[in-house]
Amino acid sequence: MKKIWVLILREWKNFFHTPFAVIIIPLYLILCGTYFYARLDQYMNMTNPNETVQKIAGLNVTIHLLTPFSKDLINVLTFIIPLLTMRSFSEEKKMGTYDLLVSYPLRPGEILLGKYLGSVSLVLFLLGISFIFPAVIFWKGEPYLPQILSTYLGYVLFIFFYVAVGVVGSLFTENQIVAAIISYGVFFAAIVIQWLAYISGAPWDRIFSNFLLVAHLDSFRSGLIFVGDITAYLCVTSLFLLWGYLKLKQHFSQ
């Protein structure tokens, strides 16, 4: 566990010691801020006194402002996460430090978890920053806290999954761009399978529709937590981590 912690700290130091943090954090904040401003503006237009009374009566700050913003947030995370995870193993391979890393007395699981949890914690840090937007609404309005928390729980699970895709993808190449493309590719493949769900009949439509893991976030956004959704994320995350573990284990046994 101590060695995993050392690797997590290294990921953090590496992130903040390189110009990467200077690019990623402002980019993330600009994108989130822009989306939030657009959603807030839309909401303010809806609450305009000139609008019809019926329309105003049904307005809810959680449903009409924070839920649309949370959908934007997942798009931003989908864009940002591969940029963060593409470096984890690819950079080590390109610099040559990967050779040394696997020569130290570290178990393959320790190396993988150190890298994975390092990236997960960085993305959770970014997600944490985004909490500033609901916090602003708390200051001026009365959003429904359990729904916001269930949304964030879904996002944490999504981050577990998507970071696993990125970190394991970076194990297969020393080119960081290729590593990022692998992550985007997995996400795009899931969307293609979702399209297949629309054009195929039963029972394939239900099977295919489960492949788009972003779709599982809908229930979390509605404030509903289903064991099936949690299991789906944890299963796919474990599957990718197992793949990465087997890849790393090649250095340790015949």
Add this chain to the structure above:
Amino acid sequence: MIQIQNLNHHYGRFHALRNINITIPQGSIAGFIGPNGAGKSTLLKILAGFLTPSSGEVFIDDISLSQHPIEARKKIGYMPETPYLYREMRVSEYLDFIGSLKGLSASVRKKEKENLIVKCGLEKIHRKLIGKLSKGNRQRVTLAQALLGNSTVILLDEPTSAMDPAQVIEIRNFIKSLKGSATVLMSSHILSEVSQICDYIIFIRDGQIQHQGATQSVAELSGKTSEVRVCFSNMEESWIDLLKALPGGEFLERTGCVLRMRIHDENSFFPCLFQLIVEKRLPLREIVSGENQLEALFQSEVRS
């Protein structure tokens, strides 16, 4: 001790290492020589745990590398040919990080780090960013990380390739000082370096071991003996008898103030020669080395 038994390695269809069997005695310094593409780096990478052999077994101090990879790795210190380091870290911070990965406690880490900073000549650069160091200095840092954790088996891939002459002498002396305390396996293209430092030689070609054994016995396989020319500013007849009597050497001829000698045993010849020069205050101008036995062997093997 390093024991390699029936080791084979394939890169796809290419048979890179063929039935390698090596036993390097505990505490000895072994030199690993061979032409480019012979399989030296592949074998070092297998010993370091980066590559898994296609078949065969490696034992590090009697611990199987495939059965107990973590225990075996604890005993290994690996210095790759190119100094691969985290460029954004400072030298001291990097050694601390590697010490943590090797599982050293904070107090042991601090003590070993301070010790290695002095031994590897990193005093002036230990606060500097690795990315700003010269290649030679980065190579010293790579050597320091290999020695961290009291490794008993040290693998050095071309350890002095990017260093300046002063650094090379320092590092060679340092490697020599490891004799007895650690088993060292170093690959090098500098054959004079290998014959100076190593007491055991492994010659590899086309993925197969051609010769292995004590340095002197392998060198003698060339069928040649080393020669030196000892040049003095002036020469007295009485000195020639003294020089002829030196152990490990054989007088061949005298041309003016230059003596040509054949060396049978470097380890006894040179210390006695230098002792004689100092005691009798002989006006030595230079000692010119002739063809190295190991170089002759290398040439004949490569040509064949």
